[in-house]
Amino acid sequence: MQALLAGHRTETGFKDGQGGEARFNYPHGITVDSDSNLLLSDTMNHALRKVTLSGVVTTLAGNRQSGFADGVRAAARFNRLMSIVVDSQGTIFVADNQNHCVRQVALGDGAVLRFVGVGGEKGFSDRLRAAARFNVPCGLALDVDNHLIVSDFYNHCIRKVVIAEGRVTKVAGRAGQHGFADGEGPAARFHYPQSVTVDGNNNILVAHRRSKRIWMIMGANAQVTTVSGNTEALFVDGTSARFKEPMSLSLDEKGRLLVLEFNAKRVRVVEASLVPPRLLAPKVLLAVQDPLREDLSKLLDDTALTDVTFALDGQRFPAH
Numbered sequence: 242m243q244a245l246l247a248g249h250r251t252e253t254g255f256k257d258g259q260g261g262e263a264r265f266n267y268p269h270g271i272t273v274d275s276d277s278n279l280l281l282s283d284t285m286n287h288a289l290r291k292v293t294l295s296g297v298v299t300t301l302a303g304n305r306q307s308g309f310a311d312g313v314r315a316a317a318r319f320n321r322l323m324s325i326v327v328d329s330q331g332t333i334f335v336a337d338n339q340n341h342c343v344r345q346v347a348l349g350d351g352a353v354l355r356f357v358g359v360g361g362e363k364g365f366s367d368r369l370r371a372a373a374r375f376n377v378p379c380g381l382a383l384d385v386d387n388h389l390i391v392s393d394f395y396n397h398c399i400r401k402v403v404i405a406e407g408r409v410t411k412v413a414g415r416a417g418q419h420g421f422a423d424g425e426g427p428a429a430r431f432h433y434p435q436s437v438t439v440d441g442n443n444n445i446l447v448a449h450r451r452s453k454r455i456w457m458i459m460g461a462n463a464q465v466t467t468v469s470g471n472t473e474a475l476f477v478d479g480t481s482a483r484f485k486e487p488m489s490l491s492l493d494e495k496g497r498l499l500v501l502e503f504n505a506k507r508v509r510v511v512e513a514s515l516v517p518p519r520l521l522a523p524k525v526l527l528a529v530q531d532p533l534r535e536d537l538s539k540l541l542d543d544t545a546l547t548d549v550t551f552a553l554d555g556q557r558f559p560a561h
Contacts, residue, residue, distance in 0.1 A: 245260070245261065246260070246279075246292060246296045247259075247260055247261070247263045247265075247292050247296045247297075247298045248261070248263050248264060248265045248268075248298075249261060249263075249264060252264060253265065253266040253267070253285075254266065255283075255286045255288070255305045256298075257290075257298050257299050257300055258297075258298055259295075259296055259297055259298075260296040260297075263292075263296075263298035265281070265283050265286065265290065266283060266284070266285040266286045267283070267284040267285040267286075268281045268282065268283050268284065268290070269281075269282050269283075269284040269322070269323050269324070270282035270322065270323055270324040270325035270335070270336070270381075271325065272325050272326055272327055273327075274291075274327050274331070274333075274348060275327075275331060277294055278291050278292065278293050278294070279291070279292040279293075280292075280301070280325055280327065280333060281325070282322035282323060282324065282325045282335055282336075283303075283322070284321050284322055284323065284338075285321070286303070286305045287303050287304075287305060287306060287307045287308075287318065287319045287320060287321065287322065288300050288301075288302065288303030288304060288305060288319070288322070289301045289302045289303055289319075289322065289325070289333070289335060289346060289351075300314070300315070301314065301333075301346065301348075301351045302314055302315075302317045302319075302346050302351045302353050303315070303317055303318065303319050303322075303353075304316075304317075304318075306318060307319070307320045307321070307339070308320065309337075309340045309360030309361055311353050311354050311355060312352075312353060313350060313351055313352045313353070314350075314351040317346075317351075317353035319335070319337050319340065319344065319353075320337060320338065320339035320340045320360075321337075321338040321339045322335050322336065322337060322338065323335075323336040323338045323378070323379050323380070323381075324336045324379065324380045324381035324382075324436070324437075325381065326381045326382060326383050326389070327348070328383060328387055328389075328404060329387050331348050332345055332346070332347065332348070332404075333345065333346040333347075333348055334346075334356065334381060334389060335381070336378040336379055336380065336381050336391065337358075337360070337378070338377055338378060338379060338394075339377070340358075340360040340361055341358055341359075341360070341361065341362060341363040341364075341374070341375045341376060341377060341378065342355060342356070342357060342358025342359060342360055342375060342378070343356045343357045343358060343375070343378060343381070343389065343391065343402065344356055355370075355371065356370070356402075356407065357370055357371075357373045357375075357402055357407055357409055358371070358373050358374060358375050358378070359371055359374070362374060363375065363376040363377070363395070364376065365393075365396050365398075365416040365417070366409075367400075367409050367410050367411055368408075368409060369406065369407050369408050369409070370407035373402075373407075373409040375391070375393050375396065375400070376393060376394065376395035376396045377393070377394040377395045378391050378392070378393055378394065378400075379392045379393075379394040379434070379435050379436070380392035380434070380435055380436040380437040380447075380448075380490075381437070382437045382438050382439045382445070383439065384401075384439045384443050384445070385439065385441070385442075385443045385519060386443070387404060388401050388402060388403050388404060389401065389402040389404060390412070390437050390439060390445055391437070392434040392435055392436065392437045392447065393416075393434070394433055394434065394435065395433070396414075396416045396417065397414050397415070397416070397417070397418060397419040397420075397430070397431045397432065397433065397434065398411055398412075398413065398414035398415070398416055398431065398434075399411070399412040399413045399414055399431070399434060399437065399445065399447060399458060400412060411426075411427070412426070412445065412458060412463050413426050413427070413429045413431075413458050413463045413465050414427070414429055414430065414431045414434070415427050415430070418430060419431065419432045419433065420432060421454070422465075423456075423465050423466050423467055424464075424465055425462050425463060425464050425465070426462060426463040426465075429456075429458075429463075429465035431447065431449060431456070432449055433449065434447050434448070434449055434456075435448050435449065435488060435489075436448040436487075436488060436489045436490045437490065438490045438491055438492055438498075438518075439518065440492055440496065440515040440516050440517070440518060441496075441515075441516030441517050441518055441519050442515075442516045444457050444458065444459050444515070445457065445458040445459075446468065446490055446492075446498060446515075447490075448487040448488060448489065448490045448500065449487065453487065454467055454468075454469065454487070455467070455468040455469045455487060455490070455498065455500065455511065456468060457513075468498075468511065468513050469511050469513070487500050487501075487502055487503075487509075488501055488502060488503040489501040492515060492517060492518055493517070494517050495517065496513075496514070496515040496516055496517045497510050497511065497512055497513075497515070498510070498511040498512075498513055498515060499511075
């Protein structure tokens with residue numbers, strides 16, 4: 242079932258409001274905050290928008306004017322926001338695409354600050370905060386250690402940012418050298434990497450619109466392998482799948498990779514035996530509504546009463 246939450250099917254614009262009264266202009270990145278509100282990077286309005294589950298749209302930061310300025314809410318300026326994520330502390334990070342940097346936004350007051358890179362200065366540099374340089378950062382994701390993963394589009398690289406330090410390092414690829422090659426770390430070659438996501442095992446998935454394929458980066462040595470597709474621009478399902486322009490990636494609660502293709506009006510599903518992100522992992526909820534369930538809850542909580550305990554990946558699971 243599909244229903245319109247906010248905005249208009251054909252009209253663009255910039256307007257806050259309820260449901261169909263609101264207007265956007267090429268919304269690109271989307272994520273969910275801790276209160277289940279949708280956060281959108283409204284790319285051509287150069288603004289960060291919020292949509293409640295009831296469809297009320299407000300502007301968190303930016304005001305339709307492109308530029309580069311830190312500030313609070315409408316005083317801030319962006320230039321083509323792309324991907325957006327929220328970390329475990331509730332801080333919003335956005336890829337400020339044409340400003341060649343990553344910005345951070347406080348969810349509470351909408352205060353915008355430069356995080357890594359410098360507005361309007363493109364390049365390549367693995368350094369701290371303002372000393373780092375990017376060239377059209379596009380995709381963002383959070384790994385299991387709460388570090389930012391960045392697809393650096395025109396540098397043909399995947400980068401990592403340690404949030405606590407603001408330190409930028411290269412994960413895979415070589416700056417300024419594009420191509421199509423599996424390999425380890427700098428030996429791998431990408432061609433305009435666009436979207437990134439991370440599974441529950443900390444594997445990085447990368448979509449290449451130009452190279453028509455999905456790649457995976459695994460392990461401490463950043464081994465890059467092709468998951469699906471090749472350089473042929475086709476629409477083919479199956480084990481020899483082909484894509485035309487894979488543009489955006491996401492993982493569902495079953496570890497299936499969801500692929501949005503540019504201008505294709507379809508979402509493809511890739512079964513790649515991936516582990517769901519931890520936030521989407523199945524959770525067992527026990528509602529204590531009567532004495533029997535209360536007793537069962539105590540039984541599960543008291544490990545001394547268990548019949549057997551399974552140890553898996555550093556966690557212990559009692560069973561009866």
